[in-house]
Amino acid sequence: MDLVAVLGLEILNGIASLVLISVGLAIIFGMMRVINLAHGEFLMLGGYAAIIATSHGVNIWISMLVVAPIVVGLIGIVAERLIIRVLYGRMIDTLLATWGLSLFFIGLVTTIFGNSVAGIGAPLGSVAVGRYSISLYRLFLVGVAAAMVVAIYAVLRGTRAGLLARATMENPNMAAALGVSPPRVYATTFGVGAALTGLAGGVLAPISGVLPTVGAAYVAKAFITVISGGTAIVAGTATAAGLFGTVSQLVTYLTTPVIGEAGLLVAAILLLRVLPHGITGRIFRGSL
Amino acid sequence: MSPGIVVTAILMIGVAVGTPLVVDQFELLQLTVFASMCILALSLGVVWGYGGILCFGQSAFFGLGGYTYAVTAVNRGESTLAIGLGIVVPALFAALLGYFMFYGRLSDVYLGVITLSVTLIFFNLVNSTAGDAYRIGSARLNGFNGMPSLPTFNVPGDPGRLLDPTETFYLVMALLLIVYGGLHLLLASHFGRVVVAVRENETRCELLGYDVRQVKLSIFTIGGGIAGLAGCLFANWGAFVSPTMFSLSMTSQIIIWVIVGGLGTLVGPIIGCLIMQYLATALGTQQLANTNLIFGVIFLAFVLLVPRGIVPSLGVLRARWLRARSSRPAA
Numbered sequence: 155m156d157l158v159a160v161l162g163l164e165i166l167n168g169i170a171s172l173v174l175i176s177v178g179l180a181i182i183f184g185m186m187r188v189i190n191l192a193h194g195e196f197l198m199l200g201g202y203a204a205i206i207a208t209s210h211g212v213n214i215w216i217s218m219l220v221v222a223p224i225v226v227g228l229i230g231i232v233a234e235r236l237i238i239r240v241l242y243g244r245m246i247d248t249l250l251a252t253w254g255l256s257l258f259f260i261g262l263v264t265t266i267f268g269n270s271v272a273g274i275g276a277p278l279g280s281v282a283v284g285r286y287s288i289s290l291y292r293l294f295l296v297g298v299a300a301a302m303v304v305a306i307y308a309v310l311r312g313t314r315a316g317l318l319a320r321a322t323m324e325n326p327n328m329a330a331a332l333g334v335s336p337p338r339v340y341a342t343t344f345g346v347g348a349a350l351t352g353l354a355g356g357v358l359a360p361i362s363g364v365l366p367t368v369g370a371a372y373v374a375k376a377f378i379t380v381i382s383g384g385t386a387i388v389a390g391t392a393t394a395a396g397l398f399g400t401v402s403q404l405v406t407y408l409t410t411p412v413i414g415e416a417g418l419l420v421a422a423i424l425l426l427r428v429l430p431h432g433i434t435g436r437i438f439r440g441s442l
Numbered sequence: 443m444s445p446g447i448v449v450t451a452i453l454m455i456g457v458a459v460g461t462p463l464v465v466d467q468f469e470l471l472q473l474t475v476f477a478s479m480c481i482l483a484l485s486l487g488v489v490w491g492y493g494g495i496l497c498f499g500q501s502a503f504f505g506l507g508g509y510t511y512a513v514t515a516v517n518r519g520e521s522t523l524a525i526g527l528g529i530v531v532p533a534l535f536a537a538l539l540g541y542f543m544f545y546g547r548l549s550d551v552y553l554g555v556i557t558l559s560v561t562l563i564f565f566n567l568v569n570s571t572a573g574d575a576y577r578i579g580s581a582r583l584n585g586f587n588g589m590p591s592l593p594t595f596n597v598p599g600d601p602g603r604l605l606d607p608t609e610t611f612y613l614v615m616a617l618l619l620i621v622y623g624g625l626h627l628l629l630a631s632h633f634g635r636v637v638v639a640v641r642e643n644e645t646r647c648e649l650l651g652y653d654v655r656q657v658k659l660s661i662f663t664i665g666g667g668i669a670g671l672a673g674c675l676f677a678n679w680g681a682f683v684s685p686t687m688f689s690l691s692m693t694s695q696i697i698i699w700v701i702v703g704g705l706g707t708l709v710g711p712i713i714g715c716l717i718m719q720y721l722a723t724a725l726g727t728q729q730l731a732n733t734n735l736i737f738g739v740i741f742l743a744f745v746l747l748v749p750r751g752i753v754p755s756l757g758v759l760r761a762r763w764l765r766a767r768s769s770r771p772a773a
Contacts, residue, residue, distance in 0.1 A: 260738070261734030262735055419563050430546050
């Protein structure tokens with residue numbers, strides 16, 4: 155019984171971390187169709203922002219939940235202004251340019267902080283479930299992931315800003331004709347996506363630690379999740395994360411974490427062979 | 443064959459024959475690895491530049507070739523079969539992966555992401571193979587530490603007779619020449635023209651009755667095999683393979699070579715590879731700036747400012763110059 159509870163929690167954790175690493179990408183890639191290969195480095199920068207702020211005496215919660223998103227959001231806006239903006243509509247060029255950007259960030263962070271793991275202790279203690287002990291911080295991560303999904307859904311569906319963003323992505327010319335400034339909407343949306351990524355990087359930092367090349371571990375999983383999710387970014391990313399999180403945690407439980415990751419990839423390739431337009435290309439069509 | 447190709451080929455032969463006479467052993471070894479990398483650059487040059495398939499997985503095939511060579515050579519104690527398998531295994535893997543991608547009709551972007559994740563997974567998998575449990579025959583995979591002191595190339599049929607550095611250089615240059623010439627022949631053939639046609643307009647080719655999926659799968663498989671060959675040469679060069687062959691920085695290097703040299707040419711990736719290899723070696727010996735940092739900036743600069751790469755841009759400049767000269771009134 156305890157084992158079932160712990161395994162269930164492990165699966166929930168797997169899903170939550172997939173959601174965390176992919177929500178920002180769901181906005182930047184899923185909605186804006188900008189292939190941001192520097193996504194992993196945005197997560198890495200969020201982690202560094204949180205750790206550095208904490209080590210300079212900022213409260214750990216503030217540095218994870220406030221400093222990290224603001225720093226990465228600003229970096230995102232600058233990157234959008236300088237690089238991404240020139241390349242809208244040129245997908246392959248965007249992909250290459252953001253790949254260059256990712257190398258640049260890796261190099262920059264390595265130069266400044268050195269090629270070593272930095273970390274902060276996870277706050278909150280642990281709680282005992284039968285013979286097992288469970289970290290409360292991991293439960294907090296599940297909460298953050300759920301809150302992010304709900305918040306994105308609420309903003310896109312319920313607010314004027316969300317409506318403008320969706321309209322601009324759907325048809326920028328029509329939106330411009332109705333008095334919206336598409337460049338500004340693009341910049342804001344990209345900034346929000348980057349900020350969410352920074353937040354995710356910040357809250358993940360205590361459990362995974364950060365080093366300059368940590369982004370590589372995230373970027374492929376994030377893309378797989380968003381792509382397999384399909385056109386409906388919120389529902390798609392959530393269901394894909396649910397599916398892949400379950401698969402990889404179960405395989406991990408039965409074998410090793412590395413084989414668990416391979417299982418995730420195999421599941422994704424098989425899924426895309428059957429549903430080339432992702433999960434929401436077939437089911438939950440028309441949802442958000 | 444156009445004059446450019448013949449000139450390049452003659453130049454390569456000249457370098458192959460002349461170099462060992464003028465440089466010392468260290469430089470010769472350096473040039474051997476540069477030439478092996480040129481073969482790797484060609485593999486992406488043909489898959490991406492002519493097939494239009496942006497593959498981030500070229501380093502996966504490269505690493506797979508290297509590891510296949512290593513495992514076979516350790517088990518058999520000689521290199522001929524190992525080289526053969528080192529080409530065939532990555533090609534088969536490329537065919538399998540390509541089947542899922544092309545027959546699933548995934549678009550460019552998804553291809554990039556899937557190949558990227560395959561590379562990462564390989565990197566993680568091979569990294570985790572430390573310990574005695576992970577052995578194939580008598581070959582221990584050794585995880586992160588890689589497999590040292592591999593048997594190097596021998597004369598086929600005579601395991602005791604190993605190639606010395608000069609002979610290895612000749613062999614690698616000959617292989618580079620064969621791959622370069624062979625790819626040009628392939629691209630000049632009917633199949634090659636269909637490959638380029640598919641890159642230009644997939645729907646039109648389909649309507650003309652070509653099986654686009656099969657064409658893409660074929661060129662992808664060929665590219666995988668060539669990358670595997672480069673992996674064998676690399677494994678032989680250092681008598682060593684390690685998981686870094688699968689790494690992301692390896693992949694990004696291959697892409698930078700092709701971008702810098704130029705898409706849609708075969709000499710471009712070779713030139714890009716030589717320039718960037720030279721630069722990487724030069725950067726590696728100084729501590730001023732991080733190599734990733736500089737590569738990232740070069741990458742961004744080329745995508746934003748010279749998107750065609752060096753060789754095609756030179757071609758455009760030359761055409762402009764010729765036009766300017768011919769429009770001048772004859773004196």
